[in-house]
Amino acid sequence: xxxxxxxxxxxxxxxxxxxxxxxxxxxxxxxxxxxxxxxxxxxxxxxxxxxxxxxxxxxxxxxxxxxxxxxxxxxxxxxxxxxxxxxxxxxxxxxxxxxxxxxxxxxxxx
Amino acid sequence: xxxxxxxxxxxxxxxxxxxxxxxxxxxxxxxxxxxxxxxxxxxxxxxxxxxxxxxxxxxxxxxxxxxxxxxxxxxxxxxxxxxxxxxxxxxxxxxxxxxxxxxxxxxxxxxxxx
Numbered sequence: 001x002x003x004x005x006x007x008x009x010x011x012x013x014x015x016x017x018x019x020x021x022x023x024x025x026x027x028x029x030x031x032x033x034x035x036x037x038x039x040x041x042x043x044x045x046x047x048x049x050x051x052x053x054x055x056x057x058x059x060x061x062x063x064x065x066x067x068x069x070x071x072x073x074x075x076x077x078x079x080x081x082x083x084x085x086x087x088x089x090x091x092x093x094x095x096x097x098x099x100x101x102x103x104x105x106x107x108x109x110x
Numbered sequence: 111x112x113x114x115x116x117x118x119x120x121x122x123x124x125x126x127x128x129x130x131x132x133x134x135x136x137x138x139x140x141x142x143x144x145x146x147x148x149x150x151x152x153x154x155x156x157x158x159x160x161x162x163x164x165x166x167x168x169x170x171x172x173x174x175x176x177x178x179x180x181x182x183x184x185x186x187x188x189x190x191x192x193x194x195x196x197x198x199x200x201x202x203x204x205x206x207x208x209x210x211x212x213x214x215x216x217x218x219x220x221x222x223x224x
Contacts, residue, residue: 034212041217041218042215042217042218043114043201043203043215043216043217043218044153044201044213044215045215046212046213046214049212087153098143098155098213099155100145100152100153100154101152102152103152
């Protein structure tokens with residue numbers, strides 16, 4: 001399993017762009033990078049997934065450099081409702097078990 | 111679709127009692143996962159099923175825990191006997207076979223064992 005390392009917490013203000021970086025030095029060739037978001041008292045929710053380069057959807061962007069040893073989740077113009085824990089996961093699409101790390105607790109201030 | 115449904119949402123019981131948590135996956139999803147979340151240990155995978163068959167139960171903490179999936183639309187996680195250290199939020203998740211990294215989580219069951 002590729003181990004991931006991400007900051008424990010981050011603070012931001014409404015309207016700012018937030019970038020959360022995840023390190024995964026031991027990522028394997030078949031591994032994808034997936035980010036989940038978890039609000040208090042709710043289950044995790046899929047945000048975005050990518051293999052290389054850049055992926056964008058209506059919620060976020062995911063930047064993956066060529067060596068794939070890290071990835072950055074970018075949240076444009078955050079609002080108070082983006083306050084949550086964000087998990088970076090790395091896994092082989094052929095495997096089923098997801099391993100959640102401790103995640104990054106994002107606190108957005110007004 | 112209503113999403114993954116879990117019941118009960120909250121459960122308070124006394125040590126030694128049997129606890130049964132229930133899950134209804136999203137229709138058409140043939141993978142089902144049980145997770146446990148605590149402050150100390152974070153989110154842990156307990157067991158998962160594929161087409162109602164348990165595939166990996168290595169995360170089940172001990173014999174007091176058991177899980178079943180009698181059909182494609184229902185699964186249970188049972189703790190017998192329960193202990194205070196089992197207090198946690200238990201999540202059920204399901205996924206499609208072609209989205210192996212995308213799991214849809216239920217709202218969770220908050221269990222408190224006194």
